[in-house]
Amino acid sequence: MPDQPLPVRPVTLADIAREAGTSASTASRALSGRGYVSDNVRGRLLEIADRLGYVPNASARTLKQRTSRVVGVVVTDLENQFYAGLSAGIEETLRASGYHMVLVSANGSSGEEAAGARTFLALGTPGVILTPATRDAAALLLRHRIPVVEVDRQLAGDPCDAVVVDNARGARDATAHLLQLGHRRIALLVVDTEWTSDAGRLHGYVEAHDAAGVPVDEHLVVRVSPGAQDTEARIGALLDVEAPTAIFAANNQLAEHAWHVLRRRGLQLPGDVSLIGFDDVPWLEMVSPSISTVAQPTVEMGRRAARLLLRRIERPVSERVVEVLQPWLVPRASSGPPPN
């Protein structure tokens, strides 16, 4: 990087053209690589651009081309490792293709999600990746012909690409695992949303019971409100009242809450109660006893969502794609036979 003197005003195409004795259009063609430019003129232009530290003005380009290279991304909660991993996968893939991302963490507020969507509209983003909280954001974007990819769950009313895991299967495997160990009173901790992720996990839990001919006791299903503060109290009440022999916590946060409650009570895993989570995070393997879970390819989901979006940006009318990745059961020490 040559050492430029303090540029009072950013260098523009016109500056370069003037310096090279060409028109701005020619400079544009040379630097963007589109259109005919003779080799020696292009060479001179490139050299001058480099020497002057030329940086193309993205706004001008976006204004002209009616689309930018900055993708909009909304995740539910950046502080949650799952969403951070998702974001990391998305960013990595976008960047490798010369795109960037503006990231919004909606923190459970559907208003923030909608506001994010309007921002993306304003920015002229070529596409958007959502972990949707409501169907509004996707609807708004799709109405404006902006490609949307949903990750982790599907919510849009209108069809759009998506990357999800087979939540029902993961939950079925986890529940079947516990049933097979002999459990008959398996509690389910699940967030009370209408998302396909939570619904799928609930569904798999029920399916596994049905397949085993074990009736589901609705009292064992604890539906936690999204932002609830009393989650651990509710888990405590569950233990007191329903005496489950196993707990299936349907996401990493619920697993953490359950683990804390169990530990605080001095309950042995799996001697007194078995525990299994959904979504593998490092601590599950590090605590003793280690915690069984259903793992999902978090970062890879992000990468795939980005790849799907890039594909659709290039070919907007290609066929709809929904990638369903398979989660896998990771049995560890926290799941064993029920007491007695």
Add this chain to the structure above:
Amino acid sequence: MPDQPLPVRPVTLADIAREAGTSASTASRALSGRGYVSDNVRGRLLEIADRLGYVPNASARTLKQRTSRVVGVVVTDLENQFYAGLSAGIEETLRASGYHMVLVSANGSSGEEAAGARTFLALGTPGVILTPATRDAAALLLRHRIPVVEVDRQLAGDPCDAVVVDNARGARDATAHLLQLGHRRIALLVVDTEWTSDAGRLHGYVEAHDAAGVPVDEHLVVRVSPGAQDTEARIGALLDVEAPTAIFAANNQLAEHAWHVLRRRGLQLPGDVSLIGFDDVPWLEMVSPSISTVAQPTVEMGRRAARLLLRRIERPVSERVVEVLQPWLVPRASSGPPPN
């Protein structure tokens, strides 16, 4: 949100003006809130904008005003909880003030950092927040008069705002804690960079030794290369050759590596070896025995960096601010007296 018919072409100010029978200038004044507009005209304009689902074109605005509302952010590794928390704090604060962030995860590549800086230049970002890897990115941005805030460490040659923790003090406290317990062979695991974070931690480690009159054995200081694959092997070698009675792992990743090596060898904490980390992450408190550490206010650092940047965007020539937050020692079960 009224249900618009498929807008073939995005709604512009001119559309609204035409509909209202005013000029585009008046519409602009009414909707941006700057300049005189009679109340009833403004009301009509606002109503029409709302009805038509008007979304201002950010590129046009940026092109005109020569600055956008999208802040550039570069973090070292979004998959690392520390940087994810930092990003979350930044995003939260920016969004609350009507700004957004384009996030780049440089993944240890200084090239990506520099590329990010050029992208931010192109985007006309009003400011940038960096966890710097080299001084190049900040230099480029500052030369273009773009405010830069450094977080977690300071590296820029030119003066700029920053938010850091007192790394030396945190490391001194951790080391003094171990010395006080009677340890005389305390190993330090630190990343081999020129960052103030790592340098500060190394410095604090030495200071504590000096203060206690205990000589530092250079063989006990393991400098790990940033992206190294052999970190755990090196920790193993350290244990074999130098027989430290305690290990101070100067970041969360190194603590995790050390923990895995110790566990794999069946070493008791703190019976055989004591362990203390830097940066508190949930698993440290969840494993048994729990791991002592030096905690730092991760998310808050992000918030403060964003606040500093917003302040400087508003008043570009205000005095330079470097916020130094205090980390705090969190003694847990993994630090105890040395064996014998």
Add this chain to the structure above:
DNA sequence: CTGTTAGCGCGTTCAG
């Protein structure tokens, strides 16, 4: 192969 022209959408003069 190159230059001229024009316009993307907005905000900011400056007259009126």
Add this chain to the structure above:
DNA sequence: CTGAACGCGCTAACAG
């Protein structure tokens, strides 16, 4: 208080 004119920087269309 309002409108007409202009230009931000870039690129697409066209003419040469």
